[in-house]
Amino acid sequence: MWLNPTNPQLDRKGRLHHLLTLEGLPAEILWQILDTAKSFLGTKVKKVPLLRGKSVFNLFFEPSTRTRTTFEIAAKRLSADVINLNIAVSSQSKGESLLDTVDNLSAMHADMFIVRHGESGAPHFIARHVAADIHVINAGDGRHSHPTQGLLDMYTIRHYKKDFSNLRVAIVGDVLHSRVARSQIHALTTLGCPEIRVIGPKTLLPANVEQLGVHVHHDMRQGLKDVDVVTMLRLQNERMQGALLPSAQEFYKFYGLTGDKLALAKPDAIVLHPGPMNRGVEIDSSVADGKQSVILPQVTFGIAIRMAVMSIMAGNK
Amino acid sequence: MPGNPLPDAEQLLTALIEQMRPAMGPETGLIGIHTGGAWVAERLHQALKLQTPLATLDVSFYRDDYEARGLHRDLKGSEIPFEVDGRDLILVDDVLYTGRTIRAALNEIFDYGRPASVLLAVLVDRGGRQLPVAAQFAGTTLTLKPGQNIALKRNDKGRLNLELREDKR
Numbered sequence: 393m394w395l396n397p398t399n400p401q402l403d404r405k406g407r408l409h410h411l412l413t414l415e416g417l418p419a420e421i422l423w424q425i426l427d428t429a430k431s432f433l434g435t436k437v438k439k440v441p442l443l444r445g446k447s448v449f450n451l452f453f454e455p456s457t458r459t460r461t462t463f464e465i466a467a468k469r470l471s472a473d474v475i476n477l478n479i480a481v482s483s484q485s486k487g488e489s490l491l492d493t494v495d496n497l498s499a500m501h502a503d504m505f506i507v508r509h510g511e512s513g514a515p516h517f518i519a520r521h522v523a524a525d526i527h528v529i530n531a532g533d534g535r536h537s538h539p540t541q542g543l544l545d546m547y548t549i550r551h552y553k554k555d556f557s558n559l560r561v562a563i564v565g566d567v568l569h570s571r572v573a574r575s576q577i578h579a580l581t582t583l584g585c586p587e588i589r590v591i592g593p594k595t596l597l598p599a600n601v602e603q604l605g606v607h608v609h610h611d612m613r614q615g616l617k618d619v620d621v622v623t624m625l626r627l628q629n630e631r632m633q634g635a636l637l638p639s640a641q642e643f644y645k646f647y648g649l650t651g652d653k654l655a656l657a658k659p660d661a662i663v664l665h666p667g668p669m670n671r672g673v674e675i676d677s678s679v680a681d682g683k684q685s686v687i688l689p690q691v692t693f694g695i696a697i698r699m700a701v702m703s704i705m706a707g708n709k
Numbered sequence: 710m711p712g713n714p715l716p717d718a719e720q721l722l723t724a725l726i727e728q729m730r731p732a733m734g735p736e737t738g739l740i741g742i743h744t745g746g747a748w749v750a751e752r753l754h755q756a757l758k759l760q761t762p763l764a765t766l767d768v769s770f771y772r773d774d775y776e777a778r779g780l781h782r783d784l785k786g787s788e789i790p791f792e793v794d795g796r797d798l799i800l801v802d803d804v805l806y807t808g809r810t811i812r813a814a815l816n817e818i819f820d821y822g823r824p825a826s827v828l829l830a831v832l833v834d835r836g837g838r839q840l841p842v843a844a845q846f847a848g849t850t851l852t853l854k855p856g857q858n859i860a861l862k863r864n865d866k867g868r869l870n871l872e873l874r875e876d877k878r
Contacts, residue, residue, distance in 0.1 A: 407779070427784065431767070431784040431785070431786040434787075434788075435770075435787055437820045437821065439820070440770035440771065442770055442780070703770075704780050707775050707779030708779050709777065
């Protein structure tokens with residue numbers, strides 16, 4: 393059951409109840425999350441008592457290190473109790489259905505589920521099913537959405553560029569399989585970014601991606617010209633069905649971010665990557681470790697963003 | 710509305726400064742609670758010519774009404790630019806009412822360190838305490854009717870002013 397029939401993520405008062413996708417999320421809520429994250433980063437106190445007594449369940453049906461760990465740290469810094477479930481060795485492998493798993497965990501008085509799943513839509517499915525006082529956060533579902541990654545990318549861009557209203561942003565690589573790219577496009581659009589470019593071979597761009605309001609480039613050198621922000625995406629071999637690429641080496645030649653390609657962007661352009669990165673496939677080591685790279689700050693900002701999302705949602709009763 | 714029934718905030722501030730002056734040491738730290746308390750603390754800090762930089766506290770992450778009212782939308786963040794350990798502190802707020810804000814502020818301060826002492830200075834003590842909290846310095850003490858609230862305002866020129874509000878019930 394949805395609390396708010398017009399937007400499944402909001403409660404009756406229009407406040408954030410679940411975080412499932414950035415698509416259709418009002419700008420005001422995005423700004424609230426970014427502002428709240430900033431005040432978490434500004435404090436010298438690492439741990440605050442907001443979520444004391446709450447149980448946060450990390451439900452990861454797909455492997456993840458960075459996202460799961462940063463969610464765990466974020467929940468702990470809010471004083472929540474965190475329970476990590478390793479689904480691969482749990483009841484699911486004994487044949488329990490997804491909803492039975494969720495029902496059992498709800499019976500253990502869960503307050504929040506952080507869900508990562510290989511199937512697009514799984515967190516929506518869980519959110520529709522749980523009791524009204526339980527919150528669900530999508531930590532990445534299939535190709536669909538990875539809202540907290542999209543938000544931390546927005547935080548990173550805002551941190552270095554201050555304002556979205558004059559930015560050119562390029563998203564490069566395997567857009568087809570990327571939930572990060574979709575989340576970024578929706579968030580950038582809502583926050584008023586005037587020009588978003590997607591760059592990649594035809595086989596790795598979704599059909600009709602222009603309908604999202606982005607400019608398509610197959611030539612990376614052309615696409616990077618004068619951009620302020622470059623987001624590199626990982627080549628997701630594990631999601632590829634059939635031959636989409638001749639080889640990783642050839643991909644690197646045309647779409648790998650090297651120093652000479654980055655030189656076509658603005659001199660103060662920043663380079664983002666959601667991780668894990670494949671050096672020598674989508675990004676050259678000298679760029680990944682270079683002055684323009686903000687890949688490690690992204691991880692730090694990710695903790696504050698996840699603290700912000702959890703503390704805003706848990707306070708919306 | 711003809712005439713403000715409340716005392717003049719600037720006069721209360723002057724009274725508060727005179728009360729506090731003898732208690733100030735060279736190392737005393739002043740901490741203003743956002744937003745009204747931070748305004749008062751700013752003025753006190755100037756008038757008392759304190760050497761230690763001014764600190765501000767946003768107690769949003771420590772409030773006990775978070776469950777009922779959610780996270781405050783407009784967070785200011787806390788800034789304590791000095792070592793709390795072993796220091797004499799004076800916590801500053803605009804209006805002392807239930808004492809719950811002070812409870813939250815004390816919890817936050819103790820996450821920074823262990824002060825030698827904490828005293829409380831407020832512009833107005835309006836009674837109605839729900840916790841064993843008392844102000845050592847108060848500009849004035851008022852008795853308000855249930856449903857009445859006072860709020861501190863600051864105009865463009867930095868002048869402080871008290872406003873009376875009636876709860877819409």
